[in-house]
Amino acid sequence: MRKEEEMKKLDDTITTLYYKITFKEESYLKKKNINLTLNEVKTINVISKTEDKSISGLSQALNVTPGTFSVSVDKLISKGYIKRINDEYDKRKVLIDITSKSIPILDIYHKFHQVILNQALLLLKMEPDVLNEALKQINNLLGKEEIYE
Numbered sequence: 001m002r003k004e005e006e007m008k009k010l011d012d013t014i015t016t017l018y019y020k021i022t023f024k025e026e027s028y029l030k031k032k033n034i035n036l037t038l039n040e041v042k043t044i045n046v047i048s049k050t051e052d053k054s055i056s057g058l059s060q061a062l063n064v065t066p067g068t069f070s071v072s073v074d075k076l077i078s079k080g081y082i083k084r085i086n087d088e089y090d091k092r093k094v095l096i097d098i099t100s101k102s103i104p105i106l107d108i109y110h111k112f113h114q115v116i117l118n119q120a121l122l123l124l125k126m127e128p129d130v131l132n133e134a135l136k137q138i139n140n141l142l143g144k145e146e147i148y149e
Contacts (some may be wrong), residue, residue: 021116028112034076036081041109043072044081044102053085053095081105 026038034041043062049052050061059069073096076082081102089095098106121128141147 008056017090023117025109029042029108032108034108036079036105040072040076040079040081041105043076044098045068045106045109047096048102048106053097054087054093055096058096 022038023126025041029038029041030038036044046061047058050058052058055066055069055073059066062069064072065147073082073084077084081099082096082098085095087095117128121131124131
């Protein structure tokens, strides 16, 4: 029974952590006068980091359907943060990339994360590679469909 109580507390802590990070990210962006939603900033971030810049590759990286991603693309293009590019090897293929307007947004977004990570590492008295390895293992576990059955 005690194990169930401990698991409930851990679940509550992880849930609270997720909501606090999201709330703090949104607050930080507003404080920095970023006129984008948190999801839009996260989308720009993923586009900047993903090698496969196709609609299907980027939608897969974001874990959304290509249709949902296309709606986001249209909004961010109209705001000037991303652009469509024809693939130089296959002119039928359309690629998505960030514009120079996105770079200061990403710098602000990454600065927020650096502050949080540095403070967390100090608090936990951990080296970045140790925490990174533990989180990678959790991330890999979440990618396994059989754990949800």
